[in-house]
Amino acid sequence: MAFNFFRRGRSATEDALGERLPPGQYATEKWPVLHYGAVPKFDQASWDFRISGLVEEPVRLTYDEFMALPRKTVTRDVHCVTRWSMFDSEWEGVPFLEAVKLVKVQPEAQVVIVHAENNYTTNLPLPDVMRDDVLFVYRRNGEDIAREHGWPLRLFVPHLYFWKSAKWVRGLEFVAQDRPGFWEGYGYHMRGDPWNEERYDWQ
Ligand SMILES: Nc1nc2c(c(=O)[nH]1)N[C@H]1C(S)=C(S)[C@@H](COP(=O)(O)O)O[C@H]1N2
Numbered sequence: 001m002a003f004n005f006f007r008r009g010r011s012a013t014e015d016a017l018g019e020r021l022p023p024g025q026y027a028t029e030k031w032p033v034l035h036y037g038a039v040p041k042f043d044q045a046s047w048d049f050r051i052s053g054l055v056e057e058p059v060r061l062t063y064d065e066f067m068a069l070p071r072k073t074v075t076r077d078v079h080c081v082t083r084w085s086m087f088d089s090e091w092e093g094v095p096f097l098e099a100v101k102l103v104k105v106q107p108e109a110q111v112v113i114v115h116a117e118n119n120y121t122t123n124l125p126l127p128d129v130m131r132d133d134v135l136f137v138y139r140r141n142g143e144d145i146a147r148e149h150g151w152p153l154r155l156f157v158p159h160l161y162f163w164k165s166a167k168w169v170r171g172l173e174f175v176a177q178d179r180p181g182f183w184e185g186y187g188y189h190m191r192g193d194p195w196n197e198e199r200y201d202w203q
Pocket residue numbers: 031032033034035036037080081116117120148149150162163164165166167168183
């Protein structure tokens with residue numbers, strides 16, 4: 001498939017990336033900032049993380065309790081629906097699977113609605129989050145991420161478009177029935193797989 005004439009117009013970096021660049025994407029070195037609304041304030045004393053919905057006992061963690069959960073580092077790429085991709089960052093955070101250990105998810109649950117500051121939400125099927133490279137991150141390449149990138153805590157779902165990686169995340173809600181989150185309500189795809197170019201739901 002990789003005939004040279006398909007590669008015309010691609011940069012040297014993009015050529016070197018080869019099959020790692022999803023269709024319709026270009027490579028960027030700089031990390032753009034994109035979100036709706038204002039960067040929220042962080043107040044450590046009132047910050048909490050709630051897990052609710054179809055779980056046996058809902059939980060509420062303080063900032064210190066959340067940050068005491070096991071952490072790990074993964075090296076992964078980012079693919080944004082606005083067509084930039086950023087390669088090989090090292091991300092540090094709390095695995096989704098560690099946070100979920102704190103509750104017993106009921107068998108009817110199919111989807112998780114991620115809740116962030118300012119009522120931002122995004123919906124994810126459980127098989128897309130119950131993976132060992134899905135993290136709640138606070139650090140990239142050894143440095144705390146900037147507030148505008150979601151500090152103190154953002155979700156990171158490397159295999160889906162980046163709008164699924166909610167910034168300033170505050171909780172999870174397990175549900176039986178899928179429902180659109182913030183950008184999905186404006187026509188973004190319900191799943192968002194960059195390898196299938198699941199950009200908009202009218203596709
Ligand atoms: N809370 C919140 N998270 C969000 C968004 C948002 O509007 N609010 N936008 C999403 C979109 S559309 C993108 S492309 C990425 C951008 O993340 P970045 O600014 O760190 O590059 O954040 C995602 N997470």
